[in-house]
Amino acid sequence: MDKKKVEVYTDGACSGNPGPGGYGVILRWNGHEKEISGGEANTTNNRMELMGVISALEALKESCIVDLYTDSKYVVDAVNLGWAKRWKAAGWKKNKTEAAKNPDLWERVLNLIAYHEVRFIWVKGHAQNAFNNRCDALAVAQSKKYR
Numbered sequence: 001m002d003k004k005k006v007e008v009y010t011d012g013a014c015s016g017n018p019g020p021g022g023y024g025v026i027l028r029w030n031g032h033e034k035e036i037s038g039g040e041a042n043t044t045n046n047r048m049e050l051m052g053v054i055s056a057l058e059a060l061k062e063s064c065i066v067d068l069y070t071d072s073k074y075v076v077d078a079v080n081l082g083w084a085k086r087w088k089a090a091g092w093k094k095n096k097t098e099a100a101k102n103p104d105l106w107e108r109v110l111n112l113i114a115y116h117e118v119r120f121i122w123v124k125g126h127a128q129n130a131f132n133n134r135c136d137a138l139a140v141a142q143s144k145k146y147r
Contacts, residue, residue, distance in 0.1 A: 003117065004029060008056045008068045011125070011135035012048030013143050021045065022142025023052035024135035027059060034059070035134075039142030046074050048139065050105040057112040066118040071125030071132055079120045084110060 007028040014021035022039030036055050039048070049072040056068065070076060078084040087093065087100035088110060094100045112118075123129050126136065 003063060003065045005065045006060060006067075008066055009129075009131040009135050010049070010052030010056055010068065010070045010072075011132060011139045012045055012050070012052050012072065013136060013139035014043060014045040014048055015143050015147060018042055018044050020143045020146030021048040022139040022145070023048045023055065024138025024142070025052050025056040025059075026131050026135055027056060028131075035138060037138040037142045039139075039146055041146040046072070047102055047105060048143075049075050050102055050109060052135070052139070054105065054108050054112065057109075057116055057118070060116060064116050066116050067121060068118050069121050069123045069129070069132065071123050073122060076120045076122040078106070079109070079113065079118075 009026040010023065012021065012023045020039065020041055021043040022037060025036040027034045036059060038051065038055060049070065053068065053075060084106045087106065092100045092103035123132050125132060
């Protein structure tokens with residue numbers, strides 16, 4: 001059976017860094033759309049970007065082919081350039097002296113992208129992409145719940 005092809009948009013937001021934050025997700029498949037959002041009282045923007053990715057991929061009930069769009073260079077580069085896998089292989093170190101940030105979330109992302117076929121695609125934030133803008137609005141709304 002062919003794997004389902006799913007389009008995913010994610011965004012994270014944080015008021016202060018750290019501070020109250022949120023994430024927003026849109027899943028699109030076969031003419032259907034689903035929105036997911038959540039947040040935390042004390043977090044960082046990068047953690048919320050990662051939670052958007054995790055929430056999206058965990059929502060998929062079977063292994064899928066995923067085009068994941070995000071405006072987070074942190075997320076896109078860490079996956080596409082192999083940084084996250086290297087950090088894990090080095091015991092969650094960026095180099096000899098500096099620990100990698102968010103290893104708990106990166107561990108989850110790496111497990112999910114080993115299960116799904118995910119292509120990470122960077123989009124310019126706060127621009128013309130209606131889905132990215134909607135994810136941003138969801139993320140900001142969530143962050144406001146914790147102020």
